[in-house]
Amino acid sequence: MSPIAKLVSLVALIVTVAPSLLYFFGVLSLDAMKWIALAGTIAWFVSTPMWMGRKQTG
Amino acid sequence: MTDKTSDSGGEFEREPVSENALLGQSKFWGMYAGEHAAGTEFMIGPLFLSAGASLQDLLIGLLLGNILAVLTWRFLVAPIAIAKRMTLYYQLERITGGSLVKLYNFINGVLFCFLAGAMITVSASAVGIPFGIDYAVPEAMFGLGAPSFTGLVVLVGIVIAIVAAAGYSTVARFANIAAPWMIGIFAACGIVSMAQMGATDWSTISEGKWWTDAIDFVQSKDGEKSFPFWQIVVFAWLCNGAMHFGMADLSIFRFAKSRNAGWAPSIGMFLGHYMAWIAAALLLAAQIKLSQDHAANPGALAWGALGWTGILCVVIAGWTTANPTIYRAGLAFQAMIPKSSRTVMTLVAGAVATVAGAFPNLSAQLLGFVGTYGTVLGPMGAVIFVDFWLMKKFGLEDEYSTKTNQSISIPVLVAWLLPVSVGLYLIFWQGIFAAYAVVPCWIACGVIYLVLSKMTQTKVDAKGAES
Numbered sequence: 001m002s003p004i005a006k007l008v009s010l011v012a013l014i015v016t017v018a019p020s021l022l023y024f025f026g027v028l029s030l031d032a033m034k035w036i037a038l039a040g041t042i043a044w045f046v047s048t049p050m051w052m053g054r055k056q057t058g
Numbered sequence: 059m060t061d062k063t064s065d066s067g068g069e070f071e072r073e074p075v076s077e078n079a080l081l082g083q084s085k086f087w088g089m090y091a092g093e094h095a096a097g098t099e100f101m102i103g104p105l106f107l108s109a110g111a112s113l114q115d116l117l118i119g120l121l122l123g124n125i126l127a128v129l130t131w132r133f134l135v136a137p138i139a140i141a142k143r144m145t146l147y148y149q150l151e152r153i154t155g156g157s158l159v160k161l162y163n164f165i166n167g168v169l170f171c172f173l174a175g176a177m178i179t180v181s182a183s184a185v186g187i188p189f190g191i192d193y194a195v196p197e198a199m200f201g202l203g204a205p206s207f208t209g210l211v212v213l214v215g216i217v218i219a220i221v222a223a224a225g226y227s228t229v230a231r232f233a234n235i236a237a238p239w240m241i242g243i244f245a246a247c248g249i250v251s252m253a254q255m256g257a258t259d260w261s262t263i264s265e266g267k268w269w270t271d272a273i274d275f276v277q278s279k280d281g282e283k284s285f286p287f288w289q290i291v292v293f294a295w296l297c298n299g300a301m302h303f304g305m306a307d308l309s310i311f312r313f314a315k316s317r318n319a320g321w322a323p324s325i326g327m328f329l330g331h332y333m334a335w336i337a338a339a340l341l342l343a344a345q346i347k348l349s350q351d352h353a354a355n356p357g358a359l360a361w362g363a364l365g366w367t368g369i370l371c372v373v374i375a376g377w378t379t380a381n382p383t384i385y386r387a388g389l390a391f392q393a394m395i396p397k398s399s400r401t402v403m404t405l406v407a408g409a410v411a412t413v414a415g416a417f418p419n420l421s422a423q424l425l426g427f428v429g430t431y432g433t434v435l436g437p438m439g440a441v442i443f444v445d446f447w448l449m450k451k452f453g454l455e456d457e458y459s460t461k462t463n464q465s466i467s468i469p470v471l472v473a474w475l476l477p478v479s480v481g482l483y484l485i486f487w488q489g490i491f492a493a494y495a496v497v498p499c500w501i502a503c504g505v506i507y508l509v510l511s512k513m514t515q516t517k518v519d520a521k522g523a524e525s
Contacts, residue, residue, distance in 0.1 A: 013242055016367070020246035024253040034365035037246065041367050044239050053231045 005050035012047055016040030070312070074143035081313045086322035089310070092237030094298075094326030095244060095334050097180045097356075097376035098173075101424050102297075103338025104354035108276055109285035109425065113269040119287050120335065123294025124327035130295070130302040134439075136320030138446050139311030146308045150438060153445045154470040155459035160394050162438060162474075166300075167390030169431050171407055174383040175414025176421035178218060181376030182211045184357030184369045193355045195418045203418050211416045218377060219408020222384040223401045233378035241329050243364065243371040248337030250363040251344035272343035276352045292493045293425065294331060299432025299496040305439035354422070384408050426485070429492025433481045436496050437503030441470050444504045454511050461518045469510035477502035 016037050023033040070079065106116055142149060151159045183193040191206045202208050221229060252258065255268040262268070277283065301307045302323075311319055341359035346352050348362065356376075360368030388404030395403070414420055420427075449456040459467050480502075481495035 013238060016239065017242040017246050020249040020253075020364075024249050024258055026258070030250075030254075033250070034367065037364055037367040041239065041243075041370060045235070048235045048239075052235050 002051045005047045008047035009044060009051070012040045012043035014040070016044060070143075071145055072148055075312045079313065080315045082315065083319055083322065086310070086314060086319045087325050088234070088237075090323045090326035091241065091329060092233055092326075094323070094330030095237060095241045095375075096330065096379040097177045097372065098379060098424060099244065099330055099334040100180055100338050100341075100356035100360065100372055100375060101176060101354070101421055103335040103340075104342035104356075104359065105422070105425050106285060106290070106335065107269075107272060107339045107342050108280070108283075108352070108354060110273055110277060110283040111285035111290055112273075113266050115285075115287040115290055116336065116339070119290030120294045120332050123291040123296075124324075124331055126291070126295040127298060127302060127327055127331075128321065128324040131307065131323045132317070132320035134443065135302050135305055135307050136311050136314065136317040138305070138442060139308045140314060140317050141446070142308075143312040144308070145312065146306050146438075146442075149305075149308060149442055152457040152460040153441060154467045155465040157466040158471055162435070163390040163393045166435060167387040167394075167407065168410070169434065170383050170387035170390065171410040172414050172420065172427060173431070174218075174380040174387065174407070174411035175417075176424055176427070177376045177380035177383065178211055178215045178411060178415030179418055179421040180356045181218075181373050181380065182207065182214045182415070183355050184360065184372035184376070185214060186210050187357045187361050187369055193357065193418065194353065195422050199419045199423075200417050201419060202416055207418075208416050212412055215408060215412025215415055218380050219384060219405055219412065222381050222388065222408060223404040225385075229378060229381040233382075236374050236378060240371055240375055241334070243367060244329075244334040244337045247360065247363045247368065247371075248333070248340045251337070251340035254344040254363070255340075255347045268347065269343055272346045272352075275346050275350065279352055289491055289493075292491070293429065294327075296432050296436075296493040296496040297331070297428040299429075299493070299500075300435040303432065303439045303496060303500050304436040305442050306435070308442070380411065384411055387411070426492045429494070429496065430482070430485055432496040433485065433492060433499050434478055437474050437477055437499045440500045440504030441473065441507050444508050448508060449511065452508065452512060454508075454515050455518050458511070458515060458518070469507055469514055472510060473503045473507035476506060 017040075019028055019033040019036040019040075022028040023030060028036070070076070111119075144152075147159055147163065150162065154162075179193075185191075186193055186207060189210075191210055192204050193207055194203055196203060203211075252263070252268075257263045257268045296303070307323075314320070338356075338359070341363055342352070342354055345359055345362055351358075356372050357369060360372045362368075364371070384407050385404060387407035387410075388400060391403040391407055392398050392400050445456045455461055458464070477499040481499040484490045485492045485495055
């Protein structure tokens with residue numbers, strides 16, 4: 001579970017930050033950028049608690 | 059740090075950290091990354107622009123100041139932390155006596171409350187955006203904002219104080235989880251702001267008109283101000299003066315395996331106090347360009363750039379900073395009254411912080427506040443420095459209070475209060491920039507402590523009695 005959650009977190013972080021770059025280069029509108037960043041944020045806070053700060057078992 | 063090893067966790071508080079409790083470097087890098095990309099950055103960044111700092115001075119001045127801060131951690135704090143492996147408070151107690159440490163702790167707690175108050179203001183500014191609650195900084199230092207904003211500050215303060223009183227391990231874990239995301243959000247805020255100002259090609263960026271236009275606008279409204287290069291350098295260097303010059307981070311580095319952990323603050327300095335400050339300043343520049351509004355309202359600034367994600371970031375950044383700060387203030391107050399309950403003292407600290415947070419002008423004074431904080435607490439670091447490096451070289455006893463069972467060391471009391479009084483006089487009555495006072499007070503404190511020790515110390519025999 002942990003490796004998958006880590007991968008999801010990484011993707012979520014990219015989805016949060018990358019839209020700002022796409023907006024900067026004129027690829028995305030401001031509104032689209034904001035909604036995609038929010039989706040990335042939600043994904044980050046769902047996936048990251050599954051692995052960060054948890055004691056390893058086994 | 060984990061709860062097990064933290065300053066508040068109850069382990070190794072009155073003994074050196076044992077070999078098997080030492081931590082690897084990654085813990086320190088992670089902790090400093092989270093601690094210095096916090097809610098305060100949303101307030102401090104725009105203040106540079108409001109104060110009239112040029113972009114070039116900001117970019118180079120912050121770079122130099124942050125390098126000096128990292129070097130101070132590495133070469134001033136880490137060697138003593140590794141050699142003694144004790145908390146700041148226990149080291150101070152051995153040098154100054156228990157009563158003086160309690161006084162230091164109390165002052166530390168009060169200053170923590172004001173810092174937490176600024177964070178409550180920041181969080182409330184963001185929570186109020188969806189409800190249309192206006193955040194405005196009144197003219198008077200102790201003027202309240204709109205009644206609805208004051209009510210919101212009280213609500214946010216109550217929630218933060220209750221969570222802190224319940225213990226902050228959950229918040230600490232949440233802060234760790236949020237830290238990488240927050241750093242990403244700060245970067246995104248800067249990138250979006252640049253695009254909103256049309257600074258998307260190299261020639262426009264390098265021309266810098268988007269920055270000078272923003273400064274001209276602020277100065278046309280608020281009058282001419284300047285924030286020169288060396289003032290930026292000194293601020294960046296000493297805004298955490300209590301942590302490095304003041305040696306508060308001895309309590310952290312005592313767990314380090316090697317002195318090289320002292321380089322870890324560099325991640326916090328260059329992500330939090332460089333990238334995040336500049337990004338937060340860009341938010342204000344973009345807001346001025348888009349709406350001719352120069353109010354440094356953290357919630358509105360983040361909303362303009364990133365919408366709900368920005369609001370979440372301001373709320374979380376403010377909350378995760380305010381919570382441990384109130385918790386630590388509660389511990390400091392509890393140390394003053396040993397029989398008191400930690401929960402009650404944390405709620406008292408939360409109440410003081412909430413009252414401070416209700417005055418928006420206090421949080422607008424953060425540039426001065428952090429300098430004052432370093433001026434008041436920083437000099438105690440000089441006492442530790444002199445005691446560790448110089449006392450034996452001058453034929454004097456180190457940790458004199460422990461060896462003589464004193465509860466208060468008069469040389470330390472005088473060496474601390476005298477320069478700090480002069481420093482506070484210069485800051486509040488002569489108007490010098492607060493961070494300028496940190497290093498002179500630190501040096502004066504160390505010299506006075508050494509001279510007074512030379513004048514007052516008597517020989518201590520092997521059993522610890524004075525002769």
